[in-house]
Amino acid sequence: MLTGRTASITLRRCRSYTTKHGLRPVPILSDAGLETFRKDAFEPATPAILPRQTFSQLPAVQRWFLTASDGRLTLNRPYLARFGSTIVPLEISSNDRFTRIEQSLSFFLECVHASSSTYRVRPSRYFSAYVPGARAIRRTTQSNDFFSATAISPPTARVYLAQAPINDLPRALRDDLPVPDLVLKAGKGDVYDSSIWIGQAPTYTPLHRDPNPNLFVQLAGTKIVRLFPPDAGKAIFAKVQETIEGSASATMRGEEMMQGAEKKALEFEVWSDDVKSGRTGWEAELRSGDGLFIPKGWWHSVKGTGDGITGSVNWWFR
Template sequence: MDALEESVLASVWRQGGFAFCQLMRKCRSDPSMAEEAHDLAWEQLHLGDWHQVDCAWRDGYALACVYWAEELRRKGDHAEATRVLDMGLMMGGLAFRPRLNAAISSLSQASEPPSAVRGDDQLTVQAESLPPGSLQGPPMRTMAFPSIQKFLQELFAPGVPAILTDTMAHWPAMKKWKDLSYFHKIAGNRTVPVEVGETYLAEGWKQELMTMSRFLDRIYDPGDSTSRAYLAQHPLFDQIPELQRDIVTPDYCACGDGELHSINAWFGPSGTVTPLHHDPHHNLLAQVVGTKYVRLYSPELSDSLHPFSDPMLQNSSQLDLDKPDYERFPLAEKLAFVDCVLGEGQMLYIPPKWWHYVKSLSPSFSVSFWWRSS
């Protein structure tokens, strides 16, 4: 084992992972032991709150994925090897991310091309109903490619939401992502986490792991609202660097001398909904494919929007905008809001703590850039 591997195993050993370290060292002479080591690390990742998992175990899990995937590749099971490597990228630490990506790249070159895809792979618009009262007020403020100074002075500093136009035409994604066969080709056999159900607040909502090709099929045939699949708030571009090359981080994300927190993908069929909620970060929501309806409420109205009392849901409103119960929540009926239909090539700046509801009006792919200001 190389120095990095020994360093990670030493850290896992200090966390009490004696059996795991012994199994990993046996992998040098018996690669089949990697699966058992993988399963042991997987158990450690799920013993308690995910945020409390020590980074040593996450790195150890990623290392086990590297070894187990190599054994699967040796046996000719490229699909399962790719799945294991993707799990390492999604659940593991950062220490072995370059090796995981290199292994996936090598597998992609050696594997069969994805199966034939449908001939109607263009994302097409499908109308969706909007919440009551939508698009009846004055239009949201719009700026055409504002300078950094103008963005900082007129939007960022005062905390004013606005649509930014003419900012994304140079992105390769603006052409490539309209054709779903591109995703089949680039990532058809990759495993991704997908939300299934009406919204994350709805009964029966769950998360599933599936290949990108299977998920893309669900975009054509989403079923009813309880089985709708949505690749939501996932760091897809960390997992699949080929897609990251199709986008460009906006210069506006440097405002406030802040730090880019995350870049997430939002990809799904028409009708996907993110319920009314707020986030602690500055947010640029970039609409690459399709259209979305977005409604925003000022942070000053938080009490009247009836946040959940559960600490896990305090940033979400009990008010269902698609079926508002104003007898139960009378204060919310007359609240002022701003809204818009966000079209292809437009970005929406959402300041921190602004409540927002989002609904896809067509099959849609959006990218959100979250950053903190210092």
């Protein structure tokens, strides 16, 4: 339980952000000190947001991302391309198909660049300027343009650099993500594992739970996290399995939660506006530099929102 003093502070800070469908806003700690974190989050196993922008000085925040001329956030390709031969895990989704592969970081950079490419229309009767990554469109009876910006639809395939362990990255990139003191000192002093998550919004991670406490830090863009206590999350999972007549295990999760009936049912139960069942859960909106503590066993689902790139890092600790 939060102390009376801390609860009053966090409630005041949360008044500007209210959630939908009865989900409570995750409280914001009064300060980023180790003792406050232990007392009001780690030891009672309660979700909490560190004071806003606590992690804004992580080198990766400054070095990995840029703001494009149109205002959208993008990757710092010249910097990251120096490490292009690094092999990273990628999740590729297209409509209802999903697969995981390992490819080079340079491959991922090219995919992101292609997915964000657009047409820049020039004043020409027959042609518009072509940007690499977009597709040519045949002339139709409704258009005199061989390359028509109005005929382009966004690519359906999305590539997400997901669950890439920090320890597998080159030294320079690891140095851009130093382990926060809270992770090193709040628990037993060691990191169980860590991951980075980078992709073009919207991104999506389905409802799941972790076997260790988790510090989740937003590096770039915006993500919404919905969290459910162990019993409430288990009830949602069981309801989904009953709905789809499935038999998946809550402790052994595979690609079934990323595609097909289970993915759709999980997303509906956690995110749909049509759910009226009064879910018991919390919600957090995270922007660049924000950090969220997710206790062991708490179920959570994450969505990257807006335009442009979103980037996150998390550390699981004991």
